[in-house]
Amino acid sequence: MRCLVPFGVDTPKSRLAPVLSAAERHSFATAMLSDVLDAVDATNQTATVVTTAPIVDDRLASRVDIEVDDRELTTAINARVAETTPTLILMADLPLVTPTDIQRLADSTAGITIAPGVGGGTNALVVRDSGFRVDYHGASYLDHRRTAADIGATVRTVDSRRLATDVDEPADLAEVLIHGTGTAHDWLVEAGFELDTTAGRVGVTRGKSGKKDG
């Protein structure tokens, strides 16, 4: 199955600004993308990164199809969905995703298969019904269900913590430190991040020695 991974190059992961510089956010976002592509590569699916501008990063350059599309990412994805189904659309900020998760999505036979993210988002979507269009704004999980109902497509929701864990905010970094095993996990460790278990849910702290710009 074709797998599209949208990746906004311009100002990635702006909500991580309290703990990461702009250069670090770009580097960390690319590390997470690398984990997602590793998971896809380990299955029989083929990943294409759909991006708003060329990605300059040695970790990616030689290994995957990268399509630069200067339209808004939703428009760029919908143009591709209209051309080819089935299509798996996977967010680029899912550093816990495993090949098992990808295969589970690919195996679903529903018209629309959704793995929701924390906070009402849509982290993975398999579109088998060619009449479907994506819209990632707002509570996209509910919107995608409504769109599926409007076109009479069957819907399956995939229950997965790993697929639900998109990394947008500093607290999310704890999930990567706790459960991650790949590039993004190692990036955070090298940048000096550690778990902070002093209050409520586990968060992160950062040692001063760990500045990373690449």
Add this chain to the structure above:
Amino acid sequence: MRCLVPFGVDTPKSRLAPVLSAAERHSFATAMLSDVLDAVDATNQTATVVTTAPIVDDRLASRVDIEVDDRELTTAINARVAETTPTLILMADLPLVTPTDIQRLADSTAGITIAPGVGGGTNALVVRDSGFRVDYHGASYLDHRRTAADIGATVRTVDSRRLATDVDEPADLAEVLIHGTGTAHDWLVEAGFELDTTAGRVGVTRGKSGKKDG
């Protein structure tokens, strides 16, 4: 399988204080407990609520075994694990849990089966190895894995967004509004909570009309 559900009566859900009064927090915590017990009831497992003081609530009084134990809840749970295995220990604040999730836990044959929560917690635990003891403080997911390794028990991690969603903080209420179908979901709707899609992840707002004390 015996299923224990620890429930602290004294000051439940204190981190929800910004949006719920003390009486409301007690009522909502009991609504979530009710959802958890409904899910267990729909399987062949038998639920026992282990609580620090008697629960005065019509929604629960007639339907389940309630054991009042004035020890710290971890001590009370460990005393029971030492007596009987296998035991499933399920948190009381998992309003999205389904009978399928309970059965999946019960079917696991590992020495220790863990469903992690967001933020490093342990939301569900199946103990088949009688030498295991629980400790829910801090990053308990990692601690429980270490304890299992120390006693040579096999470990399985269950990947489930529904089991990972414990409700502690106001943002978590959005998950119940989006994905819930039971008592806790209805409680929030009656209390005037609605989704707020104005920024970043979907949150909640509350209408003034919805005060609930019971």
